[in-house]
Amino acid sequence: MIGLAQTQAQGVFRWDWIGRNIDAIWDRTVEHVVLTVVAVSVGLVISTVLSLIIVRYRKTYTPITWTTGILYTIPSLAALAFLVPITGLSHLTAEIVLVSYTLLILIRNIVAGIDGVPQDVLEAARGMGYTRRRRFIEIELPLALPVIVAGIRIAAVTVIGLVTVTSLIGLGGYGFFILRGLSLFYSPIGTTQILVGTALSVLLAVVVDVSLALTERALTPWARRKAPA
Amino acid sequence: MIELEHVSKTFPGQDVAAVGDLTFTIPEGESVVLVGPSGCGKTTTLKMINRLIEPTGGTITVAGRDVAQMEAHELRRGIGYVIQQIGLFPHRTIRDNIATVPKLLGWEKKRIQARVLELTDLVDLSEDMLTRYPSELSGGQRQRVGVARALAADPPVLLMDEPFGAVDPIVRTRLQDELVSLQARLNKTIVLVTHDIDEAIKLGDRVALLNIGGVLEQYAPPEELLRDPANAFVADFLGTDRGIKRLSLVPISQINLDPGPVLPRSAPVAEAREMMRRYQIDWAVVGGDGRIEGWFTENDIAGHDTLDRVHLLPFQTKLAATDSLQQALDAVISSHTAVAAVFDGERYLGMVTSEEISREIIE
Ligand SMILES: Nc1ncnc2c1ncn2[C@@H]1O[C@H](COP(=O)(O)OP(=O)(O)OP(=O)(O)O)[C@@H](O)[C@H]1O
Numbered sequence: 001m002i003g004l005a006q007t008q009a010q011g012v013f014r015w016d017w018i019g020r021n022i023d024a025i026w027d028r029t030v031e032h033v034v035l036t037v038v039a040v041s042v043g044l045v046i047s048t049v050l051s052l053i054i055v056r057y058r059k060t061y062t063p064i065t066w067t068t069g070i071l072y073t074i075p076s077l078a079a080l081a082f083l084v085p086i087t088g089l090s091h092l093t094a095e096i097v098l099v100s101y102t103l104l105i106l107i108r109n110i111v112a113g114i115d116g117v118p119q120d121v122l123e124a125a126r127g128m129g130y131t132r133r134r135r136f137i138e139i140e141l142p143l144a145l146p147v148i149v150a151g152i153r154i155a156a157v158t159v160i161g162l163v164t165v166t167s168l169i170g171l172g173g174y175g176f177f178i179l180r181g182l183s184l185f186y187s188p189i190g191t192t193q194i195l196v197g198t199a200l201s202v203l204l205a206v207v208v209d210v211s212l213a214l215t216e217r218a219l220t221p222w223a224r225r226k227a228p229a
Numbered sequence: 230m231i232e233l234e235h236v237s238k239t240f241p242g243q244d245v246a247a248v249g250d251l252t253f254t255i256p257e258g259e260s261v262v263l264v265g266p267s268g269c270g271k272t273t274t275l276k277m278i279n280r281l282i283e284p285t286g287g288t289i290t291v292a293g294r295d296v297a298q299m300e301a302h303e304l305r306r307g308i309g310y311v312i313q314q315i316g317l318f319p320h321r322t323i324r325d326n327i328a329t330v331p332k333l334l335g336w337e338k339k340r341i342q343a344r345v346l347e348l349t350d351l352v353d354l355s356e357d358m359l360t361r362y363p364s365e366l367s368g369g370q371r372q373r374v375g376v377a378r379a380l381a382a383d384p385p386v387l388l389m390d391e392p393f394g395a396v397d398p399i400v401r402t403r404l405q406d407e408l409v410s411l412q413a414r415l416n417k418t419i420v421l422v423t424h425d426i427d428e429a430i431k432l433g434d435r436v437a438l439l440n441i442g443g444v445l446e447q448y449a450p451p452e453e454l455l456r457d458p459a460n461a462f463v464a465d466f467l468g469t470d471r472g473i474k475r476l477s478l479v480p481i482s483q484i485n486l487d488p489g490p491v492l493p494r495s496a497p498v499a500e501a502r503e504m505m506r507r508y509q510i511d512w513a514v515v516g517g518d519g520r521i522e523g524w525f526t527e528n529d530i531a532g533h534d535t536l537d538r539v540h541l542l543p544f545q546t547k548l549a550a551t552d553s554l555q556q557a558l559d560a561v562i563s564s565h566t567a568v569a570a571v572f573d574g575e576r577y578l579g580m581v582t583s584e585e586i587s588r589e590i591i592e
């Protein structure tokens with residue numbers, strides 16, 4: 001029984017494929033990571049600017065989250081189809097789609113993080129003579145950091161999953177393997193590629209999420225220590 | 230010195246002023262306590278001094294300078310500020326919290342370091358707390374850090390809004406005592422807000438009693454406030470026990486002392502009996518010439534001719550002329566003889582009696 005199962009598994013999953021394609025796997029890993037990092041970074045910059053506007057002018061909260069909310073709900077496939085005629089089969093097209101999915105998550109978390117800074121801390125900072133800018137950078141931002149990083153983690157994991165879709169325009173990182181695997185009609189070699197692409201994508205998401213969590217821990221030592229009771 | 234002239238504040242969208250028309254002066258180096266019922270405008274008044282709230286009318290000057298003409302953050306760096314919730318920065322160690330204003334002022338590292346240690350000592354914190362975060366301190370310790378942080382750049386003025394409101398009564402009393410002794414050394418101009426009249430009496434060189442709308446009902450040293458309330462509102466706010474409260478502020482030297490039933494050693498026992506009859510008590514004291522040796526009871530003198538060999542009991546409680554009448558009352562109530570002996574150093578001045586104390590309460 002066991003022997004049979006093994007034979008079957010070996011028949012479906014072709015380990016030798018991995019060995020022969022190690023270079024391609026590496027290239028796609030780089031592509032996947034770059035697409036993700038660029039998307040989250042650009043998303044973060046745009047979200048930070050928009051969040052600052054919201055914090056300063058509260059009335060903009062609803063229109064901004066409404067707009068980014070719509071972007072968030074557009075199916076990624078539709079977004080690609082819509083953009084290709086304008087921006088072509090380019091990295092730009094891919095990034096526009098990816099970035100648009102990060103905005104809502106990031107803005108909500110940045111604003112919530114800043115709103116969550118205790119009122120008494122802000123008043124003390126004002127009373128001590130902080131200028132508005134310094135107070136934001138030295139007090140509000142560090143205190144909002146745990147919530148902001150939580151947003152970055154969700155955004156990063158979301159983008160890592162989405163990157164596979166951009167394989168439709170010739171990019172896609174690990175999505176490339178999945179797409180090609182599909183085109184091979186579930187032959188053993190095709191199935192192997194689908195499994196490898198999926199597993200690596202999940203693995204990358206986990207690695208990124210854990211590293212961000214560890215970074216946050218390192219940056220906020222104060223949030224961990226608790227009162228001696 | 231802080232001067233408020235016709236200061237008013239009406240918050241946007243409100244038709245009654247939180248502070249109507251307030252004029253008073255806080256002298257240099259004195260502590261003034263703003264006290265009054267909830268919502269009377271104490272916090273508003275305090276925050277107008279460091280411009281956390283901008284007045285809608287009038288002028289405020291600190292050390293002769295109109296605060297409205299100064300950059301708000303410059304003004305605030307020169308004024309210490311302590312609030313009830315303390316507002317320590319949770320992401321900074323105690324050391325960095327204390328160093329806040331010196332850093333804003335751009336002091337050198339070494340100078341900041343030295344100053345932090347000095348303040349740690351001043352507010353009675355231990356140095357090993359400096360590396361901790363605020364969440365790792367008790368409420369009382371945090372409040373001390375709050376005070377140290379406010380004092381860090383040695384500002385001439387200190388604003389405190391219910392600084393001890395959030396700690397338990399025992400810690401509060403200790404922090405109040407510490408503030409009194411701190412102020413005795415530092416001589417800051419302090420404006421402190423509280424709604425606790427006892428705290429106001431204890432901490433204020435002067436008390437400003439405010440009514441709703443920021444109306445200044447009376448502005449006087451605590452003793453005067455208690456002795457001579459300006460109107461029914463003040464008297465009511467001080468409470469029916471204001472006479473007793475005042476006792477803590479009046480020194481024994483202010484009242485008449487009874488010479489006491491004092492007899493020389495050589496006095497015959499008959500004279501002692503006569504003295505006891507006159508005082509309507511069953512005891513007397515041996516002494517004279519500014520000294521007393523001890524006291525005895527009627528039973529002790531049975532079988533003696535003079536007081537020479539009578540066994541004397543020492544006085545348990547000796548009061549100094551500078552002690553308060555409250556301490557005297559304590560001593561009188563708890564003493565066997567219902568009086569307490571008052572001394573100036575070693576010299577006996579006389580006895581304080583419950584009659585004299587109650588005369589002072591009623592006055
Ligand atoms: N930001 C604000 N907007 C509108 N009204 C305010 C604001 N701050 C205070 N007030 C009102 O002004 C009045 C005075 O408030 P203030 O905070 O000065 O009172 P307080 O004497 O400090 O009272 P408490 O003892 O309760 O702290 C109150 O009626 C209050 O509701």
Ligand SMILES: [Mg+2]
Nearest residue numbers: 271272273422
């Ligand atoms: Mg108040």
